[in-house]
Amino acid sequence: xxxxxxxxxxxxxxxxxxxxxxxxxxxxxxxxxxxxxxxxxxxxxxxxxxxxxxxxxxxxxxxxxxxxxxxxxxxxxxxxxxxxxxxxxxxxxxxxxxxxxxxxxxxxxxxxxxxxxxxxxxxxxxxxxxxxxxxxxxxxxxxxxxxxxxxxxxx
Amino acid sequence: xxxxxxxxxxxxxxxxxxxxxxxxxxxxxxxxxxxxxxxxxxxxxxxxxxxxxxxxxxxxxxxxxxxxxxxxxxxxxxxxxxxxxxxxxxxxxxxxxxxxxxxxxxxxxxxxxxxxxxxxxxxxxxxxxxxxxxxxxxxxxxxxxxxxxxxxxxxxxxxxxxxxxxxxxxxxxxxxxxxxxxxxxxxxxxxxxxxxxxxxxxxxxxxxxxxxxxxxxxxxxxxxxxxxxxxxxxxxxxxxxxxxxxxxxxxxxxxxxxxxxxxxxxxxxxxxxxxxxxxxxxxxxxxxxxxxxxxxxxxxxxxxxxxxxxxxxxxxxxx
Numbered sequence: 001x002x003x004x005x006x007x008x009x010x011x012x013x014x015x016x017x018x019x020x021x022x023x024x025x026x027x028x029x030x031x032x033x034x035x036x037x038x039x040x041x042x043x044x045x046x047x048x049x050x051x052x053x054x055x056x057x058x059x060x061x062x063x064x065x066x067x068x069x070x071x072x073x074x075x076x077x078x079x080x081x082x083x084x085x086x087x088x089x090x091x092x093x094x095x096x097x098x099x100x101x102x103x104x105x106x107x108x109x110x111x112x113x114x115x116x117x118x119x120x121x122x123x124x125x126x127x128x129x130x131x132x133x134x135x136x137x138x139x140x141x142x143x144x145x146x147x148x149x150x151x152x153x154x155x
Numbered sequence: 156x157x158x159x160x161x162x163x164x165x166x167x168x169x170x171x172x173x174x175x176x177x178x179x180x181x182x183x184x185x186x187x188x189x190x191x192x193x194x195x196x197x198x199x200x201x202x203x204x205x206x207x208x209x210x211x212x213x214x215x216x217x218x219x220x221x222x223x224x225x226x227x228x229x230x231x232x233x234x235x236x237x238x239x240x241x242x243x244x245x246x247x248x249x250x251x252x253x254x255x256x257x258x259x260x261x262x263x264x265x266x267x268x269x270x271x272x273x274x275x276x277x278x279x280x281x282x283x284x285x286x287x288x289x290x291x292x293x294x295x296x297x298x299x300x301x302x303x304x305x306x307x308x309x310x311x312x313x314x315x316x317x318x319x320x321x322x323x324x325x326x327x328x329x330x331x332x333x334x335x336x337x338x339x340x341x342x343x344x345x346x347x348x349x350x351x352x353x354x355x356x357x358x359x360x361x362x363x364x365x366x367x368x369x370x371x372x373x374x375x376x377x378x379x380x381x382x383x384x385x386x387x388x389x390x391x392x393x394x395x396x397x398x399x400x401x402x403x404x405x406x407x408x409x410x411x412x413x414x415x416x417x418x419x420x421x422x423x424x425x426x427x428x429x430x431x432x433x434x435x436x437x438x439x440x441x442x443x444x445x446x447x448x449x450x451x452x453x454x455x456x457x458x459x460x461x462x463x464x465x466x467x468x469x470x471x472x473x474x
Binding site for chain 2: 007010032040072081084
């Protein structure tokens with residue numbers, strides 16, 4: 001019977017530790033101490049505000065006029081429609097706006113390495129929009145933050 | 156120990172008196188749990204085998220940005236590390252499918268999954284499709300010796316406790332998701348922003364998600380244009396998620412809640428193109444197939460979190 005009580009207490013301890021680790025994970029860069037996740041998925045409702053986008057100007061010998069949004073760039077983008085790519089671009093944009101040039105250069109290097117195929121010239125844009133209006137086709141005016149040209153595997 | 160019992164009693168609301176022949180039923184339910192836990196280990200093998208297609212991706216992909224469980228890969232050539240992890244997961248999953256009775260094998264299965272899922276998520280961004288599988292395999296390490304052929308009551312009781320802990324872990328993940336949404340809603344209200352209780356909330360989520368990914372979802376565009384009809388779905392989701400953990404202590408509602416959460420995943424795919432197939436499988440395994448005592452609609456209504464109190468009072472008055 002004592003082992004039964006011990007098992008219950010151990011399991012209760014596991015859940016408390018889980019909560020502690022999951023919440024501590026929010027303070028880390030990945031927002032998570034793997035595999036203890038808070039599951040705070042889609043917590044914030046997206047409001048009108050600044051969003052960041054990448055558009056491709058040139059890839060290998062092919063130029064794009066008008067520039068090709070990353071999410072539509074099959075054969076150039078490794079994960080064109082993945083949410084991971086979108087989130088990475090937001091991270092790059094925020095880093096640029098913060099003025100942290102070292103962090104931005106590192107993120108741009110990783111973006112080229114993990115999200116693009118071949119040497120690419122692309123622009124990082126900042127766009128203010130309301131998600132529903134944008135979905136309905138209202139054009140938002142983008143601000144070009146940076147044009148990045150990569151000639152090899154890394155910029 | 157007493158406080159744990161108090162906690163359980165509080166969460167279970169107003170449990171009915173134990174039915175006659177409870178212990179005989181307990182043995183039947185125990186046999187069912189053993190089968191379900193065996194199926195869990197077969198599903199780990201399914202993960203290993205169904206991911207054969209991804210081997211070439213992992214071998215061809217760029218260097219890992221390793222999470223801590225695969226931090227050791229930094230000291231070895233990438234292909235050696237990747238093949239070791241994939242091979243180890245396959246080998247441990249095969250072992251688990253045959254020898255799930257052994258605690259050593261269950262520890263190996265957990266380590267195999269931990270390494271594999273950590274590697275999957277070592278490309279700069281963490282996805283969450285397999286997290287529950289890893290955590291459940293950890294909890295199942297605590298199954299007592301002889302759990303799969305037990306006749307002793309103590310072993311049966313310990314197995315049931317571990318099984319219930321697995322159920323709680325699954326539902327806790329949903330409760331945390333609900334809690335995050337509700338907490339953020341109060342923050343957004345304080346900021347004067349549109350929040351999770353607002354009629355436009357789901358439409359905004361859908362519009363944002365489909366713009367982000369350029370995704371084509373069957374129901375997404377319709378949801379954006381009919382935000383008032385989407386609103387009850389959003390509120391139902393919040394209710395289902397927030398109180399999911401409480402349901403573990405209210406057996407009458409378990410199948411209903413698990414079904415609701417599976418439907419939530421189905422609609423998440425149809426509306427937002429987000430797919431969590433393993434969560435659906437685990438909900439089915441630990442709640443839908445789980446043997447429960449027969450219940451009534453009145454019992455279910457009385458057990459509902461928040462609203463159950465009203466139904467309990469109504470039935471007390473009519474009695």
